[in-house]
Amino acid sequence: MTTHIIDGKRLADDLIAEVGNEVRRLAELGVPAPGLAVVLVGEDPASAIYVRNKIKRAQEAGMTSIEKRLPADCTQDSLEAVVEELNQRADVHGILVQLPLPKHLSEERIIRLIAPSKDVDGFHPENVGLLATGQATLIPCTPLGCLEMLQREIGDLSGKHAVIVGRSNIVGKPMANLLLQANCTITVVHSRSVNGKAIARQADILVAAVGVPELVDETWVKPGAVVIDVGINAIEKAGKRRLVGDVNYAKVAPYAKAITPVPGGVGPMTIACLMKNTLVAAQHASQSAR
Ligand SMILES: NC(=O)C1=CN([C@@H]2O[C@H](COP(=O)(O)OP(=O)(O)OC[C@H]3O[C@@H](n4cnc5c(N)ncnc54)[C@H](OP(=O)(O)O)[C@@H]3O)[C@@H](O)[C@H]2O)C=CC1
Ligand SMILES: Nc1nc(=O)c2c([nH]1)NC[C@@H]1CN(c3ccc(C(=O)N[C@@H](CCC(=O)O)C(=O)O)cc3)C=[N+]21
Numbered sequence: 444m445t446t447h448i449i450d451g452k453r454l455a456d457d458l459i460a461e462v463g464n465e466v467r468r469l470a471e472l473g474v475p476a477p478g479l480a481v482v483l484v485g486e487d488p489a490s491a492i493y494v495r496n497k498i499k500r501a502q503e504a505g506m507t508s509i510e511k512r513l514p515a516d517c518t519q520d521s522l523e524a525v526v527e528e529l530n531q532r533a534d535v536h537g538i539l540v541q542l543p544l545p546k547h548l549s550e551e552r553i554i555r556l557i558a559p560s561k562d563v564d565g566f567h568p569e570n571v572g573l574l575a576t577g578q579a580t581l582i583p584c585t586p587l588g589c590l591e592m593l594q595r596e597i598g599d600l601s602g603k604h605a606v607i608v609g610r611s612n613i614v615g616k617p618m619a620n621l622l623l624q625a626n627c628t629i630t631v632v633h634s635r636s637v638n639g640k641a642i643a644r645q646a647d648i649l650v651a652a653v654g655v656p657e658l659v660d661e662t663w664v665k666p667g668a669v670v671i672d673v674g675i676n677a678i679e680k681a682g683k684r685r686l687v688g689d690v691n692y693a694k695v696a697p698y699a700k701a702i703t704p705v706p707g708g709v710g711p712m713t714i715a716c717l718m719k720n721t722l723v724a725a726q727h728a729s730q731s732a733r
Contacts, residue, residue: 444667447701449592455711458591459504462718466505469726477725478507479563479717480529482540484522484548485515489677490541497539497714504718507534515545522548523556530558536728537563537721542613560727563720566613574620580727581720586618588712589650589671590625596669596701597648601626606643608632608659608689609652614673618650651689660691661698670695670702673709 466477479501483494494510501508511525522544529538538561544550554562559569565583573579593600605627609615619629627648632639643649643663651659652673664670674689688705696702703709 444697444700446696446699447596448696449596449671449701449703449708451588451592451703451708451710451712454592454595455588455715458712458715459500459718462715462722463504465722469729470505474725474729475534476505476507477537477721478509478532478535479537479539479721480509480511480532480535482511482513482522482525482529482538484513484517484541484544493714494541497717500714500718501721504722506718506721509535517548519548519552522553526553526556530556530561533728535561536725537561537717539564539717561724563717563724564613565617565720571612571617574617577624580723582621582716583613583617584716584720585614585652585673585709585713586621587716587719588709589618589673590621591716592671592703592709592712593622593648593669594625599626600648602628603647604628604630604645605648605650606630606632606646607650607652608639608643609650609654609673611652614652615650618652622648622650653689655689656687657691658689660694664695664698666698667700668698670699671709672703672705675705675710 481494481497483490498508529535538557540553554566557567559567562570562581565581570581574582605622607615607618610631610633619631623629630642632642640663644665646668648669650671656676656678670690672688672690676687677684678687686706
């Protein structure tokens with residue numbers, strides 16, 4: 444069996460080029476460039492890299508971007524003031540607050556404060572509810588990127604058994620909702636599941652979003668399954684820092700019909716979907732201004 448390696452980097456480049464074309468088309472009609480604001484609290488180096496990537500990709504797509512940095516020890520009030528200012532700004536169409544926040548800050552309160560129409564992460568309870576009822580326009584970027592890759596790989600997903608390992612609000616739960624809407628049969632496995640591995644082995648589509656480096660090996664995978672590895676874990680190997688997923692790629696790849704690599708899989712698609720969501724938010728803003 445030859446395994447298809449799903450090239451998330453190339454798909455992301457294509458998607459960003461498409462978004463860029465639409466941004467330029469709108470500019471010719473006099474629609475202002477979509478604006479993305481990224482808020483980063485603290486100095487976490489990994490977060491800083493993602494934020495830099497997001498800003499670079501926004502520029503590639505012809506969007507404006509602004510970065511707001513706050514110190515790790517900032518107050519809840521000062522962070523809320525930043526979000527409120529961004530909510531008011533007409534040139535900002537998308538707001539992303541990089542998570543996780545330092546422990547002393549309330550993520551829930553910050554997410555609720557972001558205007559739902561600018562919530563390009565799709566984390567506001569209003570957008571979560573719209574997703575759950577099949578009415579969403581702003582869908583969480585990571586699950587959206589995974590769905591796009593699955594549809595390109597498989598086509599119609601109807602009737603496929605999808606097992607999602609992980610039930611976080613940012614990946615596992617919205618992934619389950621999206622795949623349910625795509626007519627998959629869904630099972631969600633988490634840390635309290637009994638024999639999650641045996642359940643995973645029944646999957647036609649296996650999505651790993653666990654945050655445990657290389658947890659999923661070949662004993663979790665039915666031969667011929669399509670495997671999506673959401674995990675991004677920095678580990679030390681032979682004295683060097685390296686990124687690995689939640690899937691043991693070398694062990695799983697020979698059995699999978701198709702698999703996403705790390706890096707170069709879900710990560711770049713997440714950022715491309717963020718650009719797509721920012722465009723969608725800007726289009727809505729220009730329609731409601733008319
Ligand atoms: N590529 C991208 O763009 C993104 C990548 N990520 C990466 O994806 C991974 C998951 O992120 P996120 O969802 O935020 O992580 P969380 O830590 O929020 O959630 C992890 C989930 O995995 C479950 N879990 C933990 N250990 C096991 C286990 N041994 N067996 C079964 N389930 C387990 C937890 O269960 P319980 O709920 O019971 O605790 C939890 O539901 C991370 O590696 C993260 O870095 C995240 C976001 C975007
Ligand atoms: N509000 C919020 N929204 C998020 O979407 C969000 C977040 N907070 N916090 C952190 C996680 C993580 N995340 C990644 C995005 C892109 C890559 C990415 O581009 N990865 C590249 C390589 C990156 C590298 O080399 O370090 C790849 O996998 O090929 C990774 C991880 C978004 N997240």
